[in-house]
Amino acid sequence: MELLPAIAQGVGLTLYVTGSALLYGGIIGLVLVGAARSPFAIIRGIATLYINVVRVIPPITWLFLIYFGLPQYALRLSTIQAAIIGFSIIASAFMAEIYRSGLLSIPEGQREAAHALGLGTITTVGHIITPQAFRVALPSIATYGIGLLKDSALASTIGVREITYYAQQSARQTHEGLLSFITAGALYIVISLIIAVVARRTDLVLRKKIGVA
Amino acid sequence: MDMLTQWLGWLPNLAPGLVVSLQLTGLALLIGFPLGLLFAVMAAAKLAPLQWISFLFVEVGRGLPALVLLYLLYFSLPDAGITLTSLTTAIIALSWNAGAYASEYFRAGLAAVPLGQKEAALTSGLSGWTGFRIVILPQALRISTPPLAGLAVLVFQASALAFVIAVPELMSKSFEIASISFEYLSVYMLTAVIYGSITLVFLGLVRVLERRLSRHLQRN
Numbered sequence: 001m002e003l004l005p006a007i008a009q010g011v012g013l014t015l016y017v018t019g020s021a022l023l024y025g026g027i028i029g030l031v032l033v034g035a036a037r038s039p040f041a042i043i044r045g046i047a048t049l050y051i052n053v054v055r056v057i058p059p060i061t062w063l064f065l066i067y068f069g070l071p072q073y074a075l076r077l078s079t080i081q082a083a084i085i086g087f088s089i090i091a092s093a094f095m096a097e098i099y100r101s102g103l104l105s106i107p108e109g110q111r112e113a114a115h116a117l118g119l120g121t122i123t124t125v126g127h128i129i130t131p132q133a134f135r136v137a138l139p140s141i142a143t144y145g146i147g148l149l150k151d152s153a154l155a156s157t158i159g160v161r162e163i164t165y166y167a168q169q170s171a172r173q174t175h176e177g178l179l180s181f182i183t184a185g186a187l188y189i190v191i192s193l194i195i196a197v198v199a200r201r202t203d204l205v206l207r208k209k210i211g212v213a
Numbered sequence: 214m215d216m217l218t219q220w221l222g223w224l225p226n227l228a229p230g231l232v233v234s235l236q237l238t239g240l241a242l243l244i245g246f247p248l249g250l251l252f253a254v255m256a257a258a259k260l261a262p263l264q265w266i267s268f269l270f271v272e273v274g275r276g277l278p279a280l281v282l283l284y285l286l287y288f289s290l291p292d293a294g295i296t297l298t299s300l301t302t303a304i305i306a307l308s309w310n311a312g313a314y315a316s317e318y319f320r321a322g323l324a325a326v327p328l329g330q331k332e333a334a335l336t337s338g339l340s341g342w343t344g345f346r347i348v349i350l351p352q353a354l355r356i357s358t359p360p361l362a363g364l365a366v367l368v369f370q371a372s373a374l375a376f377v378i379a380v381p382e383l384m385s386k387s388f389e390i391a392s393i394s395f396e397y398l399s400v401y402m403l404t405a406v407i408y409g410s411i412t413l414v415f416l417g418l419v420r421v422l423e424r425r426l427s428r429h430l431q432r433n
Contacts (some may be wrong), residue, residue, distance in 0.1 A: 056412035057405045058370040060384060065405060068391060069398035083414060150278035157280075164281055176289025185277040185285065192276065 006170045007183050010020065010163035013080070015191070017162060018152045020084045022145055025091025033103070047096075054093035054210035060154050062086045068160040069073030083155035094144055103104070135206045142199030146192045153188070164189050220403045228426055230386030231407060237300070237382060238369045239369055245368070246361065249306065249315025256320060259364035266318070274313020279371050282306045287378045288359040311368045315361055318413035322357030323349065367413055373408070383407065 035047035036089035054062075077085065106129055114124040156165035166183035171177040248270075249378040263305030274282070280397035290297055297305075325348050378386035388405040391397045 003356045052413075056409040056416070058373040058384075058408050060376065061401060061405050061408055063396070064384075064388070064391075065401040069401050072396075072398045079248065153278035153280040154374075164278065164284070167281070168284065171284070171288050178285065178292055181281055181285035181288060185273070185281050188278055189272075189276045189283065 003170055003174070003176065003179055003183050006165045007163060007180065008187060010161060010166040010184075010193070011187060013155075014149070014152055014162040017080065017083050017087060017155050017160060018145070018149045021087030021091045021152070022095075022141075022148060023090035024084070026095050026141075028088065028092035029095030029099055031054055032092060033099040035101065036096065051093045051096055051157065056091055057085070059090055059151055060157060063154060063158055064092060079155070079159045082158055084153070087152065087155075090151075091144075091148055092106075093142070096145060098137050098140045101140070102133035105136045106132050121155045131210050135210045137205075138199060138203050138206065142195060146195055149191060149195070150188060216402075218401050219396060219399050222266060223400065223403060226390055227383060227391065227407065228387050229402070230381060230383040231411075234369070234372045234375075234382040234384075235298070235302055237307065237372045237380065238365070240304045241311050241368050241372070242365055244308035245305065245311030246315050248312035249317075250319045252312065252316040253319035253413045256316070257323065270309070271313045271316050274309045275317070279306065282310055283374055283378060296382055299380050302378060303372075303380045307368060307371060307375070310371065311364065314364055314367075318357045318360045318364065319353065321360075322353035322355075325356045326352045355359040355426055359419070361424045362422055366415045366419065367378070368414065369412065370408065387395065400401060 032047050032051060035043050036042050037049070038047070063083065063086045066086045067077065067079065070082075071078060110128055110132070111124060114128045119128070152162060153164040156168060159165070163184050167180045171180040174180065203208055237277065252267040252270050255263045256271070257412050258264060258267075277285070283303065286306050287299065287302050290302060330352065331344060334348040335341070337344075372382060373384040375382050376388060379385060383404060389419055391400040392401065
């Protein structure tokens with residue numbers, strides 16, 4: 001019965017690592033999707049290369065590369081920093097793909113209509129395209145967020161004290177391996193469900209406000 | 214250039230690890246995919262207990278982080294009196310994980326076959342099972358193949374997790390070399406290159422497969 005509070009100590013860092021990575025990855029992803037649509041072939045090429053390179057390397061390899069590899073160049077990172085950097089890099093590539101499919105779903109007529117109304121490019125992107133694209137992308141972002149939450153368990157391998165880390169610790173101390181990891185698993189499932197419910201609610205609200213043709 | 218000579222020196226030590234990674238992936242797919250199909254069919258069964266078993270298998274396999282599933286089996290099977298090697302434990306965990314995701318793709322594939330096909334099979338005098346086997350299933354498999362191929366790539370990447378229970382796969386071998394040589398950056402970069410290039414080859418094959426399978430759809 002002491003297992004739950006012991007393992008739940010990790011919830012904070014699990015959410016912190018996942019949330020930060022989703023935030024930073026989301027921002028870098030925006031830059032990437034912009035770069036991938038750039039009129040310059042070189043910039044497009046670099047963005048595409050980045051997205052592909054990031055996605056073909058397993059997350060655990062990324063974490064080890066950053067946490068163990070970078071200090072060789074005197075870049076000492078805390079375990080939490082390394083985890084956030086690693087997952088942000090990974091998230092950025094996936095978020096860029098999600099944005100791209102969101103943007104693709106906006107009919108060309110929307111841009112033309114905005115143009116015909118005399119709106120500038122920035123206003124069009126900011127007020128017409130982005131809100132609609134975001135509405136379309138939101139369910140995918142939520143699904144990816146849940147995936148990232150589960151991936152964040154990997155941060156335990158470099159010593160971040162999140163849910164899986166504490167589960168491992170209590171498995172070792174109490175010899176209740178099965179119960180410890182069932183508790184950890186239940187925590188992940190509960191958090192996933194909360195994210196899913198919040199995303200669905202938001203989606204319904206946005207659906208009413210922002211219709212997509 | 215210095216790094217390249219280092220890399221060439223390490224390759225012979227990493228190669229056996231890569232073989233284990235590929236075996237692990239292959240076995241997880243070989244066990245996981247049929248299980249996935251079985252649980253997809255069970256989810257559609259009329260018997261409630263079958264639905265429940267399928268639900269439990271799929272939700273645990275998808276809901277838990279693969280790492281937690283791995284630890285769960287690793288720490289619980291010995292307690293249940295079952296002694297398995299870490300490789301076998303990893304195969305079970307990855308098969309479960311792969312099977313759970315695969316079952317969703319199979320389910321979508323089965324649902325995508327028009328109802329008229331089933332009715333036509335029955336009207337032609339085929340029994341329910343024969344109709345399912347020779348009419349419904351082949352069409353469902355064709356629909357599910359591209360996402361399953363994509364899943365296979367993810368399973369290969371997930372095989373790196375077996376490192377945490379000391380399966381002697383690629384990631385473990387890299388960790389070993391890194392801890393002895395202290396050349397962390399160089400070793401893990403080589404590891405990333407190996408994982409990356411094999412994944413790229415897989416992805417290329419997936420793309421060819423997708424094009425072939427969708428050929429019948431491009432009639433106009």
